[in-house]
Amino acid sequence: MDKLSNGFMEEVVKACRPYTAQGEVIDHIPGLDQSHATDLGVTIITKEGDVYSAGEDDCNFSLQSISKVIILLMALEDFGKEVVFQKVDMEPTDDFFNSISNLENYEGHRPYNPFINSGAIATASLVNGSTVEERFQRILSFLQTITGDDEKVKLNEEVYRSEIKNGARNRSLAYFMESTGVLSNREAEEALDLYYRVNSIDVNSLALAKLGFFLANHGKISATGSQLIQSRHVRTVKAIMLTSGMYNESGTYAVDVGFPLKSGVSGSIVGAVPGRMGIGIIGPSINKKGNSVAGGQVLRMLSEKLRLNIFHDSTIV
Amino acid sequence: MDKLSNGFMEEVVKACRPYTAQGEVIDHIPGLDQSHATDLGVTIITKEGDVYSAGEDDCNFSLQSISKVIILLMALEDFGKEVVFQKVDMEPTDDFFNSISNLENYEGHRPYNPFINSGAIATASLVNGSTVEERFQRILSFLQTITGDDEKVKLNEEVYRSEIKNGARNRSLAYFMESTGVLSNREAEEALDLYYRVNSIDVNSLALAKLGFFLANHGKISATGSQLIQSRHVRTVKAIMLTSGMYNESGTYAVDVGFPLKSGVSGSIVGAVPGRMGIGIIGPSINKKGNSVAGGQVLRMLSEKLRLNIFHDSTIV
């Protein structure tokens, strides 16, 4: 087992950066373009409070699908497990994250889980606040508290405008859910807007590592000891991250990496090793499944060399 | 946190037995009928070597889908991870365990994972042995070694004949895989026969707990110290059990119970808490998804009261 250090982190980034060549940067999100094709940044925060970092850890990219983790945490805290999972199921699916077929075919027309687009939109209808703006500010404030950063962690207006403009598929999902009674017309419109906004919050690998550590630490802010989200809700979120966090490679990552993860098409990944550490990765070159190629490789190395796989604890006898 | 004891086990069984009324015993498998509707047996083996048991722990039922765990362990040991997962993927699916649509629609026509029927048949084509009989004897011997029982753990001939007679759906799956080149004609026929046989091995809750403990113990037999299956293969199997072990309730069990499980339509479940314990359950009343209703309730209680959820380790700070 290797020892964690900045030097070790540099080695990992060096070994994994060549994998960026196997993916492609998506170009329809403002801020993402070919100039970032070889970017790879990794940050780790341990239970001892140490921070290790390497690569382009200062790049800011929008949350994209990692928003789904934040929205689910907030919905669980606001409405509880019973209510949330009446609106959205918690089963993994083999359909794509933006699929609409399953909404048509699945019993009760519930989205399969909160980590596909339809599920995130449905979950976004369960955040308290009298207006979309108020709900968004609660979420932004929550994320700023977790990351301790209210400067870089903020709404990227350009990305938000782009989300609205290119949001036809998500609008289609929202109205489909209206047609089957999962959402009212007002809920559909507002949940969609909230979802676009949270997708558009800027983060870097440090912010993601802090989010990962918050999950690893069962919902408690270490500095203040404040339990922001009940630990049983955080446990629920981590379980769903393991079964459904990496799009249609979730099963492969459960085997190869073995701890809760959630990725976004901006090439970012948040990882939470329960009780041990949080990991934030940014690597914009993604594969066809939507996951950062080099970022995935970093996770495989970290899991192997630091023995992070939760299915392989210390041997019993 | 409760303390494990036979008394505690009795309480759990008493509290959960009423849930048997919510399921139904399937009646097309020899040995299973309404006379077993209220049966519920649970056995636990801990890393200290203690055995705790309650309820109808001496009932013998055929392995059914838990065969998939054994076949996968053997295939991984015989051919390695690369070869196995070229034939079958390791992604969870939202389709039913006996679904054939996904074989038609999924790229490469690979089964989604080794724990749906098509996947188990494909995996069964990767067990060494010059004849089906030889392969079966290797698997039976392996299971007898793990359970330390070569008396009760044996082929149930009546169940085997029933598997063949009622095996049209599985034959359809096998020939479909022949049609897409996943299996040759000979492989299809032989894998099908091996699969029927392993499904027909009789076990009780003690045998299942021993299997669970073998997985929890990373593939090593405690008594002899013999590493029967490489630990990285056992880790792989446990990860797939978590994402896909409980049919279309796998995601729900990942959240509610939080450790690797595999169920069968005979109402049996094997559980493995990595590094801590193995659990065997038999409760033939199953719900529409194919899982033991009372058995599931036992797992929820054990996870909660003994703190077995792997997403909720001891708090860090």
Place this chain on the structure above:
Amino acid sequence: MDKLSNGFMEEVVKACRPYTAQGEVIDHIPGLDQSHATDLGVTIITKEGDVYSAGEDDCNFSLQSISKVIILLMALEDFGKEVVFQKVDMEPTDDFFNSISNLENYEGHRPYNPFINSGAIATASLVNGSTVEERFQRILSFLQTITGDDEKVKLNEEVYRSEIKNGARNRSLAYFMESTGVLSNREAEEALDLYYRVNSIDVNSLALAKLGFFLANHGKISATGSQLIQSRHVRTVKAIMLTSGMYNESGTYAVDVGFPLKSGVSGSIVGAVPGRMGIGIIGPSINKKGNSVAGGQVLRMLSEKLRLNIFHDSTIV
């Protein structure tokens, strides 16, 4: 072979009216309710110019899906076969008329044909006119010319408002097509509005019979000799009516009735026997597939007794 007369028509309606008990009137469309459950009206116009009628032939109901025939005629006349069938295919489908799965899974994401909802919305984007209002007035005027009725054949404002209010599923279809590039954002919005409006035009069985006769007469108005739509376009529309005009019973009606038909969920049906006659039926009690039960029975009787099945011409030898 029976002889057509008003007495014959009365007999047919009398024999078929009991079938109204096998269906149900949908209650979310203004003007339709249980008070119409036993309604059945039939009108026939022959090539000799004779009109035969029986039952509740004076009821006014909105066009609903029969709008799809009008929109397709107009799009073909405005843009030609090539352009129209680049946007929408002409193949029958086994999916429901409001299905969205096929838009996701079918190559090119084209709707299967112009007679499912997505296909009608796509077709509605191909009607000339600088505004939705102008396009609608062209269509309304066209239908008024065909039916010779500009009093009863007009927009039902109440139905139109209901279409908008309950239009979430159609909105979902339209935005899905925007997301795959079948429609631009402006096209999606405008086509949806035009579709809602044409669905909301009121007609009775005489108006439907006139539409049917217009199709049977290859697009020519008998009274004036004016060829409103080129005959090859009318031929195309009739072929699609035969393969796809009766929702998921189209194949059954091709066998049992054997000439081009199109039905709507208001229980109305238009029929065109090429070169011979037009048929208009209103019978609001519909089955689960969306077709008028008694209306279907009327068509079976007419086809049999008047020898209208186009697959059974006079015997050759």
Place this chain on the structure above:
Amino acid sequence: MDKLSNGFMEEVVKACRPYTAQGEVIDHIPGLDQSHATDLGVTIITKEGDVYSAGEDDCNFSLQSISKVIILLMALEDFGKEVVFQKVDMEPTDDFFNSISNLENYEGHRPYNPFINSGAIATASLVNGSTVEERFQRILSFLQTITGDDEKVKLNEEVYRSEIKNGARNRSLAYFMESTGVLSNREAEEALDLYYRVNSIDVNSLALAKLGFFLANHGKISATGSQLIQSRHVRTVKAIMLTSGMYNESGTYAVDVGFPLKSGVSGSIVGAVPGRMGIGIIGPSINKKGNSVAGGQVLRMLSEKLRLNIFHDSTIV
């Protein structure tokens, strides 16, 4: 409108032969290979009893999917419409001819229609005869009577062996239908064997034209005046040919050609213009949907120039 003559036929074949370059000959059926890539043979038989022919009208190829027409005729005559369509529906489908997904998903698990593989196998279980051999001889004799040819029209043993050897997909379909109760185990085995055999009967374009004429002539043999199949059953078969006879291009052919057709992957097509003529085509270069490219072009020309489209009778007024 052109006049039918051998010269006219030569022109049609000359104009259409270049389209053979747009398709490919499938190479897994004995007798079919690249040497036939530019073959194109057409034969027409009119109600006056005249025979017109051009191109490679003397090539012998196996029936392949045109078998489905023969099997359905025989099943309807043996068991009647009610019984046949309890086992198989008569609705067009958008799935491929060898699809198995629809068997899993469609209510009642009936095949959609008798012209997809599963439907043909189900229909083949409804042919009278105490053994498969007896059933096959009845069908062969029937086809020999229709074509007046018991020399060339016979079982191709090599093709039959190939059908068995490469029949995994069809076996999969048959066993799936056993698993859902559509067929018993014995029916599945025997229907499969009968289906393989009828697929393997050799025909040429003259034989196909005679079959087409038999259908156009409503089931009566002109020479003897013998009504081999009741006319209402022939009408049923022609209707299904129009909605489902040309694989997933059936809708396109209904529009472009407009009369009942059935194609096979050997590149053969049978056409029936009700009351007027039978058409037989052989053109082994097929497109991805399974239809002869040049053969399709021949049908478009014939329909246009001889006015054969049943949706475009002589104008009324």
